[in-house]
Amino acid sequence: MSQKNLKEYWQKNIRIVLILLSVWFLVSYVLSIFIVDVLNSFSIGGAKLGFWFAQQGSIYVFIVLIFYYVQYMNKLDKKYDVHE
Amino acid sequence: MSVQIWTFIIVGLSFAIYIGIAFWSRAGSTKDFYVAGRGVHPIVNGMATAADWMSAASFISMAGLISFMGYDGSVYLMGWTGGYVLLALLLAPYLRKFGKFTVPDFIGDRYYSNIARTVAIIAAIVVSFTYVAGQMRGVGVVFARFLEVPINTGVYIGMAIVFIYAVIGGMKGITYTQVAQYCVLIFAYMVPAIFISLTLTGNVIPQFGLLGTESSSGTFLLQKLDMLQRDLGFHEYTTGTKPMIDVFAITFALMVGTAGLPHVIVRFFTVPKVSDARKSAGWALLFIAILYTTAPAIAAFARTNLINTVSEKNYTEMPQWFKSWEGTGLIKFEDKNSDGKIQYVANKDANELNIDADIMVLANPEIANLPPWVIALVAAGGLAAALSTAAGLLLVISTSISHDLIKKQLKPSITEKQELMWARIGAVFAVIVAGYFGINPPGFVAATVALAFGFAAASFFPAIILGIFDKRMNKEGAITGMVVGLILMFFYMSVYKLGWFVEAIPPASEWWFDISPEGFGTVAMFVNLIISLVVSRLTSPPPIEVQQIVEDIRIPRGAGSAQSH
Numbered sequence: 001m002s003q004k005n006l007k008e009y010w011q012k013n014i015r016i017v018l019i020l021l022s023v024w025f026l027v028s029y030v031l032s033i034f035i036v037d038v039l040n041s042f043s044i045g046g047a048k049l050g051f052w053f054a055q056q057g058s059i060y061v062f063i064v065l066i067f068y069y070v071q072y073m074n075k076l077d078k079k080y081d082v083h084e
Numbered sequence: 085m086s087v088q089i090w091t092f093i094i095v096g097l098s099f100a101i102y103i104g105i106a107f108w109s110r111a112g113s114t115k116d117f118y119v120a121g122r123g124v125h126p127i128v129n130g131m132a133t134a135a136d137w138m139s140a141a142s143f144i145s146m147a148g149l150i151s152f153m154g155y156d157g158s159v160y161l162m163g164w165t166g167g168y169v170l171l172a173l174l175l176a177p178y179l180r181k182f183g184k185f186t187v188p189d190f191i192g193d194r195y196y197s198n199i200a201r202t203v204a205i206i207a208a209i210v211v212s213f214t215y216v217a218g219q220m221r222g223v224g225v226v227f228a229r230f231l232e233v234p235i236n237t238g239v240y241i242g243m244a245i246v247f248i249y250a251v252i253g254g255m256k257g258i259t260y261t262q263v264a265q266y267c268v269l270i271f272a273y274m275v276p277a278i279f280i281s282l283t284l285t286g287n288v289i290p291q292f293g294l295l296g297t298e299s300s301s302g303t304f305l306l307q308k309l310d311m312l313q314r315d316l317g318f319h320e321y322t323t324g325t326k327p328m329i330d331v332f333a334i335t336f337a338l339m340v341g342t343a344g345l346p347h348v349i350v351r352f353f354t355v356p357k358v359s360d361a362r363k364s365a366g367w368a369l370l371f372i373a374i375l376y377t378t379a380p381a382i383a384a385f386a387r388t389n390l391i392n393t394v395s396e397k398n399y400t401e402m403p404q405w406f407k408s409w410e411g412t413g414l415i416k417f418e419d420k421n422s423d424g425k426i427q428y429v430a431n432k433d434a435n436e437l438n439i440d441a442d443i444m445v446l447a448n449p450e451i452a453n454l455p456p457w458v459i460a461l462v463a464a465g466g467l468a469a470a471l472s473t474a475a476g477l478l479l480v481i482s483t484s485i486s487h488d489l490i491k492k493q494l495k496p497s498i499t500e501k502q503e504l505m506w507a508r509i510g511a512v513f514a515v516i517v518a519g520y521f522g523i524n525p526p527g528f529v530a531a532t533v534a535l536a537f538g539f540a541a542a543s544f545f546p547a548i549i550l551g552i553f554d555k556r557m558n559k560e561g562a563i564t565g566m567v568v569g570l571i572l573m574f575f576y577m578s579v580y581k582l583g584w585f586v587e588a589i590p591p592a593s594e595w596w597f598d599i600s601p602e603g604f605g606t607v608a609m610f611v612n613l614i615i616s617l618v619v620s621r622l623t624s625p626p627p628i629e630v631q632q633i634v635e636d637i638r639i640p641r642g643a644g645s646a647q648s649h
Contacts, residue, residue, distance in 0.1 A: 010638055014553075017173045024169045028162045028339075033332050034128035036155075040323070045295025046304025051322040055150075055380040056291060059165045059373050066172045066366035073177075074359055082639040084357045 009080040016072055020065050023077040091230045093356040098268050100465045102471070105264055106249030106257040114504050117254030118185040118483055119353045124259055126360040128365025133351045135266035136469070136476040137164075137368065138341075138375060139215075140222030143269060143469035148444030150383035151390075154313075155324035157383065159331055163338025164267055165369060165376050170343040171366035173289035176352040178552045180361035185353060186480075187346045187544060188488040195559040196630055198493055203566050205484045207543040208346045211536050212484075213517065216477040218532035220522025222470040229412055229446065230463040239522040243515055246471055250478045251511045255354060258475045265468035269566035270374055272465025276449045276458055277378050280385045283332055284453060290381035312391045316432035319536040323388065326600075333603030339536030340609050344545035347476040358640035386444045389451050394426045394437060402426075410555075414440035437635040476516070480516065482510030512594045535577055541605035542569035543639060546612045553635045554617075561620025569612030575606045 001045035032054035033041055039050030039075075112116040124132070142164070182190055188208060192201030220239050227238025249257045281293035285305055295412075298305045309321045319325050342348065351368075352361045393403070399417060409415040416438040417426060428437040446466065449458045462633030469607075484505070486506035491498060498506070543566045550557040550565075581601035583589035592600070599607060 006635070006639065011637075020169070020173060024166065028335065029332060032158060032162060032329060033335065037323075039443050045292075046297060046306050047295050048306070048322050051155055051158075051306075052295070054155060055161055056294070056377050058162050059377055061167050062141055062165055063366065063369055063373055065169055066369055067363075069173055070359070070362045070366055073362060077359065077640050082641045084359065084643055 023025045087456040094460040094464045102261045105260045111254035116256045120256040120259045124354045129364040131266045133368035134371035135472040136261040139473035140470035147382040148441035151387045154321035159334040163335045166341040167342025167619040168369040178362040178637045179181035187359035197559040197577040203230035212477040215536040216518045217521035219474040226466045250475045262472045265472040268468040269465040271428045272461045280452045294381040298366030333599045333606040340545045342543040344540035347480045422486045456607045478514045481514040485510035542573040543609035558626045560623040562614040564619045565612040565616030569608045573608040606624045
């Protein structure tokens, strides 16, 4: 693969990683810790929303994040012809 | 049939399966021994990683801790799952592409230095030993309670079992036993959780039961629990008492610590392709999440059940489980006002009941009046969790000795057969040392988790991340960073957690930036990161070949050829 393509592939990889890490940071640190009290004035079922994000919600989001990344990267690998 | 007989049957049966698998999949080469021949399917690897990762602490202690901590317990839930996002996005695929056997291998080659390799070996051994000692102790405790043998005998039994499959099977044996252990432990965790959720909230799925209403009163479970807690003077269950900065620091330290734990990282070396490494991180988290999203439900159920059962009730009317756990010393009742009733309140002077967090999961089936076979199943699950983690850690220690130390540094001329022999000797040595610490637990076993995660966060994580994402990072930067990170973490743990070098453990008010020793890995990690970056920019860039390695691990193609030696 040419140098230019490699650079492009790597930049796209970095970009998606940064986007997904922002979501990771948002659900676990922002929603579940920094503004948990604000979120706690809402509720999901019988649980306060901030509490729910801290104990269950963020974990569900983590799973979705990883599987989205897997699928995105598999496509990207094929597009730049670097797949195995 | 009695609980005792059921326990013998179920625990015996599960052990027979593990040993059978170990013989069936025994290692014939170093490649089998270190990375299971690199032929593990990502879903199978995900399951094995989940069992490897979930220790006695996850299975036995975590729900209990959350039960007493309420919202503050979230640090464990998010910390020990969020690390997998980092693993999948930042580490696993690149380390797999790099294609060697161990973490010190990566550090040693990427930083073209045997000093870096040696620092990594020391960190790997320190992390693994502090962690494995706690596991062996956990095995002993579970045996002691359920087979009614002394704790030391329990540790010997555990040593014998781990010895068989870690020494004979290596990574290959461990991988397939861990799959069996995952099935045992998750089944054992879910069965009582489902039963209790059903009786308490009428909901079959515990995850939803947590959000539901309590059947008997019709109010929301968590609101009811907040009310019970308030009435007894405890903090509200759904809000915490820890300072926000500490909650943040602990969660972050557990996440980066998870991503830096050598026994978890090596699991990603065992899959055939780079894309499989990404995938198996996802599967691992999915399998882990089944337990981790159930744990907060169990915690809330157990807390509600406990308060309803004991608060203001006559001591003489306590159910059988209360008496049998009193016998182990994990429940203590002292009738301070001699009214014959149990006052369980937040006020230390008036409180008459002390409960060890560890019994919440183990006693749950008894508290909920479940049949004896469920109680036996939970014992088998706890053992599976402890043994699978112990085996994974022992493998890291044995590989560090045979591969990273002897083959790579002391005696590169040894044949593959000799190296395999050294790997087995290393495993034997590691089992004996782990067993010794299990029988004579040093003071730091209680602090084990914080120590192991703090060290992994402070040492490996920055070195690996920078090794992949910063082409300019050189050996001077990485070595200084790791050494400073480790020393800083060691110093803070020694003084603020273990009370070494000082007259007494300083109170929480003296913590740096309000951060507890459990969360200090975050600080040490950032210090390592900054020092590495600064030092690397002041010294010469890494050689061209090394920069080429970095370019190469960034693309997935060619992982096959990279693994040859």
